[in-house]
Amino acid sequence: MTRPEFWQGNTACAEGALAAGCSFFGGYPITPSTEIAEHLAAKLPKKGGVFMQMEDEIASMASIIGASWAGARAMTATSGPGFSLMMENIGFAAMTETPCVVVNVQRGGPSTGQPTMSAQGDMMQVRFGSHGDYAVIALCPATVQEMYELTVKCFNLADKYRVPVFLMADETIGHMREKILIPDTVERVGRKPFVPGNPPFRAADPDLIPGFPQFGTGHHVHVTGLTHDERGYPAATSPQLHMDLVKRLVDKIENARDEMADYDVINPDAEQVFIAYGAPVRTVQQVMHDRKDPNIGFLRIRVVWPFPEKALAKFKNAKRFLIPEMNLGQIAREIERHVKVPVRSIPKLGGELHTPAELVRALEAQP
């Protein structure tokens, strides 16, 4: 059973977090994400959870890492400037394999940029923004419904893969109100249990994910951002150990690329193929609806990182890929790496969503 609501995207995100069992939110308000914190400040304590307003985004990220080690499903929400401040501790979360969810309702950057306007300018920052090699998971909602559903999914992926997972929303979807159907229950995938007596960072299974030795459950665990051995103790000068650790952190995500892929393929025989994620999905949908042309294909991506490169091969007749993004072509460049046909970026900056007419013009323009 489901019940309808008329909710803002940010409200749907907060409600999705509550449905997923989020029990800790640490954050610092910033437009256009503030409604998420506001909603959870009102609701989370009533459900036995903790809402903590931190002094800044560096501390916000630190707080959810600590809460996660204490067993909480933990989340923060921010936008560009706060996201930049979180980068150091995002690397710490990746290195320490801490499950946590970070929502970035993207606004125009760089710097404080356009607080109230929409953008998708942080798509490469989320993948590569902290120093060193690592891998994360990033999801992009295109509807208020997906603000809810993908938030739930973020928590499940974070727990399963022991990694920070990012809901890379945008102001358009975050602030829009539309119809949403709320399910009675949502799926919950927990953390892999820790086998007592094992070294806490030993990943013996083929999925390369160690069991989670939660604080306060009797295990002696040392958690450090330094390169560590499987006991968790610093071993920062061993070349082999460092390579093995970083390779494992990347491979546990990259090896599961197909398993976590989430996309729709529409008109796979088409020659002209749109690819979109987040708000521009809506404009492509409108063009597809208006033109009803089987020669226009559409790849709609929900899990953008790890990038679902195999999806591209489903369009066997593709002569051109068209990529509308509210940035200067960040994911278009990723797509160029994987295909042999021309990739046409349709960038848009300034804070407004592509109009259907703009996409039709790009479609009709000669390559």
Added chain:
Amino acid sequence: MRHEVRFSGFGGQGIILSAVILGRAAVMYDNKFAAQTQVYGPEARGGASMSQVIIDDEEILYPKVSDPDIYVIMSQEGFEKYGAVARDPAVMLVDSTLVHSRPECRYIGIPATREAKQTLKRDIVANIVMLGALVAATHVVSEEALKKAILDSVPKGTEDLNIKAMQLGLQLGKQP
């Protein structure tokens, strides 16, 4: 049937709430689809505030209003910034107490602020008067749905006042 409704006035009149109530009425009580967006800027405090809602029988794909067929304009500055572009076959409801210009499209003058002040002694409910008039003139949602959505959205203790405002608007908006 797809309708694109644009509301504009000054910050504090409840311009955004009006669009939210209308969208809520359509989704929750008329079993339709709606998508509501707004301008988020410093002008939301004072200045010209603007919000829009699309109401459709089918799922809404592109969620931004491109060419409104219904305008609700409650300030002169709002008219100049967001209403002056209106052309037939659009219809505009203007708060004739506060807006001196008239559009090139069909329009209905509703003395919402004056009536709210004189009849109900509270000009704060002028936006609800306009909503009532809008529904009487365009039937974009049902009267029953509007009433329920208003009751969902207004502060406790103000329900009677707001329903009176809606009913006043329904009378003012009925076409002769």
